[in-house]
Amino acid sequence: MEVVSNLSPHVLALDDDPDIRDLVVEYLSAYDLRVTAVSSGRELAEVMTREAIDAVILDLRLPGEDGLQIARKLRETSSVPILMLTGLAEEADRVMGLELGADDYLTKPFSPRELLARIRALLRRARSQATVADEIAKVRAYRFGAWELNVGLRKLKSAAGQAVDLTNGEFSLLTAFLSAPQRVLTRDQLLELSRLHNAEVYDRSIDVQILRLRRKIEADPAHPEYIKTERGAGYTFSAPVEAMR
Incomplete structure (x- = not known):
């Protein structure tokens, strides 16, 4: 295990190749980053604790070892940003890693400058x-149109007081929209905001979950009043939103 210590952000690198570990430690530490390099999943888990x-x-x-399994375990217990290292031909691993919650990837061989x-x-x-998470955490409820979303209780109610069941993914996507009303949000931005609520939302499922949300909150899902599609850009929650703190 190789460590460079200071008070800068702490980066943990797992690679079985000692040359790559040395490269990562030497290059990143030269740019005011603290680096711990390990060679196994067991060592990584020990450092994380x-x-x-x-x-x-x-x-x-x-x-x-299964690097995808390590990524899955990391994401189950932590929101720490994960950068994957993969081979040029390992597209399936990259896709699976991103769906498991990794944030970015680099293919080997890589440029140290790009890694930094x-x-x-x-x-x-x-x-x-x-x-953003700090601000969202202060919100008790959101109100829009005839609806109220109680964030703490994770309950959506109509003006008549009727409760509407939401899945975890639907709740997190709706909260993401309500935290940034009348702004165009890309799928990547919706994913990032949804992860603040530890939701299992993946890029390929966003359109499906938005369709389900529309069926629950829109009077006419085919002509939505709230969640509108911005062609080639993403989605906008177009109604005014009141945040209750």
């Missing part, structure tokens, strides 16, 4: 999400 980790670099092709740029981007995104 005792250190505050800001980002993880994870090689998906590990001898005797991607890690910095993940760290900036994580800080931005933390700020």
